[in-house]
Amino acid sequence: MLALQVLYQMEHGGANAESALQSVAANFGAPGGALSYARELLKGIEANLPEIDRRLDQVSRRWRLERMSRVDRNILRLAGYEIIHRGRDIPPKVAISEGVELAKRFGGDDSPGFVNAVLDSLWASLDPGRESHVPAKDG
Numbered sequence: 001m002l003a004l005q006v007l008y009q010m011e012h013g014g015a016n017a018e019s020a021l022q023s024v025a026a027n028f029g030a031p032g033g034a035l036s037y038a039r040e041l042l043k044g045i046e047a048n049l050p051e052i053d054r055r056l057d058q059v060s061r062r063w064r065l066e067r068m069s070r071v072d073r074n075i076l077r078l079a080g081y082e083i084i085h086r087g088r089d090i091p092p093k094v095a096i097s098e099g100v101e102l103a104k105r106f107g108g109d110d111s112p113g114f115v116n117a118v119l120d121s122l123w124a125s126l127d128p129g130r131e132s133h134v135p136a137k138d139g
Contacts, residue, residue, distance in 0.1 A: 002038040007074035017042035045081045059121035092123040
C-alpha cells in the first residue's frame with residue numbers, strides 16, 4: 001500500500017521515488033520494514049518504468065496507459081514490476097493477487113477485473129508456454 005501511495009504521488013507531483021517516499025512516510029507514517037521494502041520496489045520501478053509501461057501497453061488491449069485511472073495504472077506498474085523483474089522472488093500469482101486486492105481497496109468497481117486481466121496477460125506474455133485465461137477489458 002505504501003508503494004502505491006508513493007507511485008501516485010510521483011505521478012501527481014513529479015517527484016522522484018526517494019523524495020516522494022519521504023513525503024508520504026512523513027505524512028502517513030510507515031514502519032521501518034515497510035519503508036525499506038517500499039524503497040526497494042520504488043527504485044526498481046523508477047529504473048525500469050519505460051520497459052514496464054511498454055509491456056503493459058502491449059498487453060492491455062485497446063487501453064492505453066494514459067487512459068487508465070491513476071490508481072489502476074500505478075497498481076499495474078507495481079505488480080507489473082514484480083512480475084517482470086521479481087518473478088524469481090515473488091511468484092506472478094502472488095503479484096497478481098496483491099494487485100487485485102489493491103484494486104478492490106482503492107480502485108473503482110471495474111478495477112479488480114481489469115487489473116487481473118492485464119496482469120494475467122502480462123504474465124502470459126513473459127511465459128510463452130502459459131496462455132492467458134482472462135481477456136483484457138475493452139475501453
